[in-house]
Amino acid sequence: MFNLVVGMLVGLVAALIVIPRLTAWFRAKKVEQLVMRSGEHDPNHAAKAGTPTMGGAGFIAIVILGYVILAPFLNGINVTAIVVLLAILLYAIVGGFDDSIKIFNNRDEGFRFLPKLSIEIFAAILGVIILRMSDFNFSLALPFGLPAIHSTVLYAVFVIVWLVGWSNAVNLTDGLDGLATGSAIIAYSAYLFIALQQNNMGVVLVNALMVGALLGFLVFNHYPASIFMGDTGSLALGAGLAMNAIVLHKEWSLLLIGIVFVIDTLSVMIQVSSYRLTGKRIFLITPIHHSVEKGGLTGNVDHPWNEWQVDALFWGITLVGTLLYFMFF
Template sequence: MIEKWLPEVLIAFLVSVGGTYLLKNWFNKIKIQQLVIRNSAKGPDHQAKAGTPTMGGAGFIVTIFLLFALKQIVFGVMNPTSWAIVLSILLYALVGGFDDSVKIFEKRDEGFRFLPKLIAEIVAALIAFSLLLWGNFDFILHLGFMNIQNVVFFGLFTVIWLVGWSNSVNFSDGLDGLATGLSILAYGAYLVVALKQGNYDVVALNALVIGALLGFFVWNQNPAKIFMGDTGSLALGAGLAMNSLVLNIEWSLLLIGLVFMLETLSVMIQVGVYHFIQKRVFLMAPIHHAFEKGGWRMDPKYPWNEWKVDTLFWIVAALMAALYLLIWL
């Protein structure tokens, strides 16, 4: 079965590693660079990363789209469900790209305002969902004790799922290579599921995503030469969410994407508790910064470097993906 995915991984890797190299040099030249970096008074000292090119997600997104489209054209295949995944990735990359652009060119730390960004993400989810209407899709939401087959209900769930998980991956993109490695593991799990189901369009797509991310990781690993930005992180989260829907295993993402979920929960808990009692539960949020600042002990006297935090989170993600595959496949 290796021939079903390895060529796509290798081709996407080669295109991405070369394309990202050219992109980072071009972005350096035209000043598409990280502007606002957390200072040491508030948390881990990331001042050295100021000026690093960002929006690098544009490179691997284009790689994925062009190679997948080329494969579909060559083999005369046009599967709406697999294209729903591609479209969700593209649309959320556009939302993220606009967010990154606002931060860079208008020098606004927060980027896209909350409400307009949320509306854009909802619209993007609805457009991606519309492709499922063109395919032979059952629109069954599995609730364990019962199944609900309803297009409107499934559409509402799709919006919540894509918006939620796109932002979860976005929260995880705070250390060199962290979100890239986590995404490779998650897409790898869905590649295995698609293989098991015989859904070779989704196999090919996920293989292209993995190869493109591996190529990007060459330049994104610590010390990063380029960041993916919201352009990449929002797109990767939306693609994972749509993967789980297309493969009819929506709840699998709660385990396969457990680290992403914990990152989001840490932010929600931190903000919620501080709002009511002005106390911080974690040293910092998202939680990867808490580990960076205080390690296992959550003590600023014992900080961790980025590789140590990355490795811990990747191990947890790999174990959760393996657990899902072992138990439910």
């Protein structure tokens, strides 16, 4: 419990100090979101252009440095915590390169799909190697009473899919001020509690630092945001959640705890499939949080929702999914 309190306080205070200074420095260096989506079906986010981005570098640095400093004093050094941190760091680096291409090439897209996917898979393979070098149990429990899978190869493939999939799912959700940040706070809090139940003080410390840092970041990232997390933050957050679920052997928990990320990702998949097969769109715009922003729950574009309303809805869904997991699993 001490790890939880200290980690959250350190993360929160550090973020409240670091993020405003990082925002000012990024603004001075023109590390800004220069191009926003402005298509026919898109919400009007033109006013967001010029907002500093890559803010994820701030809260990730706080978590990593906080762990390095605090872990020796709080009995928080273990392989599982280090693996979670490495997943966060590796995907932050991938996201950082992606953000850099967008910023310095003055375009809305960074890495092309295949190069980006290849680098994400490579980062996931590094995670698998590190897990394999430890005494980690490469077995996957299946839901509904099905027999567990005891195969190193199959579990390695699962880890790769989980890391790549969830990092991109959180990335898709990071489309409104504070949306991904608030959802991630709830999700990381859930794994903080699970780690506490398992007496894994290393992972408790990592997640406590992350929750505190994200709470501090949300002060500046809520609508109207003065800084965005960028792919640097969103890819790292998704990878960290996936690795949390893996090292705590609660792999399938993310389907409920991360239900908002699932909904956003499925909406994109459904929209793309429908358009390619029939030429028709199911939703006004995807990811679906933009559809809600543009037309509320009814799709009436004459009554759009503001970003606070959309955030509240999706944060609430995340909280309900998390509570359902703890109630029934």
